[in-house]
Amino acid sequence: MSLRDLQEDARARARNPVPGAASFAKFMNVLQVIADSPGTLDMAQITRRTRFPRGTVYRLVAALVAEGLVSQSGENGTFRLGPRLLQLAAKTWEDSDLRTIARDFLASLRDATDEAVHLAVPSNNRMVYIDKLVGSSTVQMKTSIGGQVEFHSTSVGKAWLSGLTDDRLEEIIKGLELTRHTANTLTSPEALREELKRIREQGFAFDDEENEPDIRCLGSPIFNRQREPVGAISVSMPVYRHDARRHELRARLVRETAIRITAELSRIP
Structure with missing residues (x-):
């Protein structure tokens, strides 16, 4: 037609x-x-x-x-x-080109860090986790596939925002309720804009206990062949398993993994 x-x-x-x-x-x-x-x-x-x-x-x-x-x-x-709606959504995620392409890369990232890794996509001013792989530790984030998190307080959300054009970003920011979740949460549009500038320069986002206490995450955006951000990946860990050396290594790994997923996704017509 x-x-x-x-x-x-x-x-x-x-x-x-x-x-x-x-x-x-x-x-x-x-x-x-x-x-x-x-x-x-x-x-x-x-x-x-x-x-x-x-x-x-x-x-x-x-x-x-x-x-x-x-x-x-x-x-x-x-x-x-409810559970039925999430089950229906899960069937869509299982068939998602992004989820399928990203799975092996997520597994490699999980193996390299031995931490929980997530794949998330935007939906109605939130990010929705469509895949999760965990490390060997018994101490893990209480996240699940289908769970929703906000843009401004998470590494996947900030990473996705950083990939938007300036005009589109301003549209999104105007519609956000910048709710405070911890003492570190960014709650002003100005602070969020400054943070996104840094993310664009360094290629990864950092959630420094901004969404929940004692949890830190590093995330990077994934783009389609039109260079539009379609999702983000992250590595998450408790504060006690995060230090300057691990920060540098995991930031590099999450950034490189996102680039590889983007390259594979860009091959799809």
């Missing part, structure tokens, strides 16, 4: 709405609100953010919970994405 055909089809659909499309849009709106703030919003807060009538929100959320697309915490009544 040509571009003109697609445009004509879109105009036709706009003139003749698909039955149920409005209801589907409401479901997606609620789902997006929950995805953007996982584990932090209760029913009243979701209602305020969607601006739908309370009865409508209750009905939509109940249906999402029944289908396993959303789950509710028994402790504080907040909501997050």
